[in-house]
Structure formats: structure tokens, C-alpha cells
Amino acid sequence: MFKLKRFYPKKAKYSYVIGGVFLLVASVPALAETLELTPSKDNTIFEDSLTFSGGISSFTFTGPIASGSPRRTLWQFDLSAIPQGSQITSASVTFVINRAAINSSPSDVLRLHKLTASWGEGASDGGTGGGGTQATPDDATWAHRFFGNLGAGVPQIPWTTPGGDFIPTASGTINAGGAGTYTFVSTPELRNDVSSWVNNPATNFGWILVGPEGPELSQKAKRIISRESPSVAERPRLTIEFNPPAASVSVSVPFMGEFGLVCFGLILLGLGYWKARRRVSSW
Numbered sequence: 001m002f003k004l005k006r007f008y009p010k011k012a013k014y015s016y017v018i019g020g021v022f023l024l025v026a027s028v029p030a031l032a033e034t035l036e037l038t039p040s041k042d043n044t045i046f047e048d049s050l051t052f053s054g055g056i057s058s059f060t061f062t063g064p065i066a067s068g069s070p071r072r073t074l075w076q077f078d079l080s081a082i083p084q085g086s087q088i089t090s091a092s093v094t095f096v097i098n099r100a101a102i103n104s105s106p107s108d109v110l111r112l113h114k115l116t117a118s119w120g121e122g123a124s125d126g127g128t129g130g131g132g133t134q135a136t137p138d139d140a141t142w143a144h145r146f147f148g149n150l151g152a153g154v155p156q157i158p159w160t161t162p163g164g165d166f167i168p169t170a171s172g173t174i175n176a177g178g179a180g181t182y183t184f185v186s187t188p189e190l191r192n193d194v195s196s197w198v199n200n201p202a203t204n205f206g207w208i209l210v211g212p213e214g215p216e217l218s219q220k221a222k223r224i225i226s227r228e229s230p231s232v233a234e235r236p237r238l239t240i241e242f243n244p245p246a247a248s249v250s251v252s253v254p255f256m257g258e259f260g261l262v263c264f265g266l267i268l269l270g271l272g273y274w275k276a277r278r279r280v281s282s283w
Contacts, residue, residue: 032089037238039206039227040078041121044071044132045142047163052132053139053147055122058229059098061130062110063211063221066101070213071130072164073224074119074140076206077238082198083245090186090241091194093172093207096225096234097179103219106177108212110222111170112184114193115205117159119145130221164208171207176222181234194240 044054044061048069054060061071075093082088093112122139126132135147137154142163148156159165171193172184184190197204212220225234 032241032243035081035240035242037077037079037081037240038235039075039238041074041076041206042227042236043074043119043121043140044126045074045140045164046071046132047142049132049141050143050162051135051141051147052126053122053124053135053141054126054132055120055124055136055139056228057124057126057128057132058226059128060209060224060226061221062209062224063101063104063108064213064217064219065130065221066219068215068218070211071132071221072142072211073209074115074164074206075209075236076115076119076204079194079198079204079240080201082240082242084199085245086195086198087243088191088195088198088240089243090239091190092186092239093184093190093236094181094239095183095209095236096181097176097222098225098234099223100176100178101219101221103217104177104222105220107175108177108220108222110174110176110182110212111210112172112190112207113164113166113168113170113210114189115164115166115208117145117165118205119164120147122147128223130223166208170210194238 042060044057044059046052046054046061046069048065048067060073062073064070119140120138122136124133124136124139135141135144137147137149137152139147141147144156144158145165146155146157148154169189171189172187174182174184176182193207209224211222225231225236227235229235
């Protein structure tokens with residue numbers, strides 16, 4: 001009886017091994033990952049003070065004050081750590097309401113909308129109150145994406161629509177009354193927002209948080225912990241679960257890709273089999 005090594009010479013074995021490696025690499029799925037992010041910038045814009053802002057304040061604000069004039073919160077997150085082409089399986093936004101105005105109710109609806117234009121966070125600090133302060137260059141205001149400084153030659157860039165340029169349909173909604181921690185749970189719209197920003201970073205303008213608004217509504221404003229808060233655990237956070245794109249292998253064959261890896265692996269396996277058969281037939 002022939003020994004096994006006579007049927008499978010070394011070169012054939014090498015072909016089998018290398019081919020198997022290529023097939024294995026091509027078929028291994030990418031492992032799911034979870035990423036938790038705090039905002040790369042945030043701000044508050046104020047309807048009753050068109051040149052006021054709150055760039056580095058410890059709080060942002062959403063909803064109407066006693067006069068009925070609303071505030072809106074802006075958030076943006078840096079998604080550069082997620083590889084382009086990743087599959088976003090979950091995206092949720094958690095934040096803390098530190099204080100709620102006297103007419104706040106558990107039925108108050110907060111809406112998260114995808115912004116369609118860039119905006120800024122300057123050095124303005126409105127303190128703990130809900131009135132804000134004079135905007136500084138690069139701040140967003142109710143009227144401006146970037147407030148600018150005309151005296152220093154920094155242009156002002158307005159919103160197309162005062163109060164922010166955003167998609168009318170909300171990506172997420174929640175009911176929020178008093179102080180507490182709230183989460184916009186993952187929705188197809190939130191996942192699509194994140195996916196579009198990952199694959200097209202130049203369109204990542206973040207979200208705007210809009211509270212209950214209307215002429216008959218007042219004292220429903222919410223004070224929200226901002227990214228500048230010393231309480232790190234209470235800062236807003238975006239939690240993303242995603243599957244990275246399939247692992248790729250650098251080879252000398254141009255345009256190899258996953259399909260190419262499979263084909264190349266099969267070719268090597270076939271070559272090993274042919275060499276083994278040829279060796280057998282020579283006995």
C-alpha cells in the first residue's frame with residue numbers, strides 16, 4: 001500500500017493550504033461592534049434673541065419659556081471611527097433633562113430631526129439660565145448657522161429657514177416631562193441618518209432637538225446636560241451598533257475583492273488536486 005505522502009507531494013499540499021486560507025479569509029464574517037460617543041459639538045438657539053447662543057454652556061435648552069418663545073438644542077457626533085460601508089444595526093440617543101419648567105407634562109413630545117446644513121459652536125456661555133448670551137464668531141443662533149464677526153471680516157451665514165434647516169419628518173420622538181434620563185430608541189430613520197453620515201461624512205450636520213412649540217404653549221422648556229458638563233456620565237451620548245465591512249486581504253492580484261478571493265482559493269485547491277492526481281498516475 002502506498003503511503004499518503006506519495007499521493008500528495010509537498011507542492012500539492014502547499015496549494016491546498018494556501019487555497020484553504022484564501023477561502024477562509026473570504027468567508028469569515030466581520031464581528032459586530034458597539035461604539036458610544038458624546039457630541040463633538042452642541043449648542044442652543046433662541047427664538048426671542050436672534051443673535052444669542054450658548055456654545056460652551058453646561059446646559060442646552062429645548063421648548064418654550066414663559067413668553068412662549070422656544071429654544072432648540074443642536075447636537076453633532078464625530079463618526080469617523082466607524083468604517084465606511086459598515087452596516088448600522090442600532091442607533092440610539094440618550095440625554096439627561098436636569099430641570100423642567102413648571103408647565104412640563106409627561107405627555108410633552110420631543111422630536112429629533114436630521115439637520116441639512118452645517119452650524120457652529122463658538123465660545124458663548126449662557127450660564128445655567130435659559131436666556132443664553134450674545135453669540136461669538138462661529139456660534140449658531142436662531143438666525144445664523146455661523147454668527148460671524150463682520151468687524152473682523154468673518155461673514156455671517158444665515159439659515160435658509162430661521163430656527164434651523166432640517167428634515168420636517170422626525171427621526172425619533174419621545175415623551176419627556178420632568179427631570180430624568182431619556183433615550184431616543186433606535187429607529188430605521190436614526191439608523192439611516194447614521195449610515196448616511198458614515199458613508200458621506202461631508203453631510204454629517206447632526207440633529208436638532210425640538211420640544212413642544214405653539215402659540216398656546218409656555219413654560220415647557222427643558223434644561224439638558226451638555227457636552228461641556230463636568231458630569232461626564234450625564235453628557236448626551238449616541239450609542240451605535242454596527243457590523244464593519246468584510247475583512248479584506250492585500251494581494252498582488254488587482255481588484256481581488258471577496259469574490260476574487262473565493263475564485264483564487266478554488267483555483268489553488270484545484271491545482272493541488274490536479275498535482276496530486278498527476279503524481280498518482282505516474283506510479
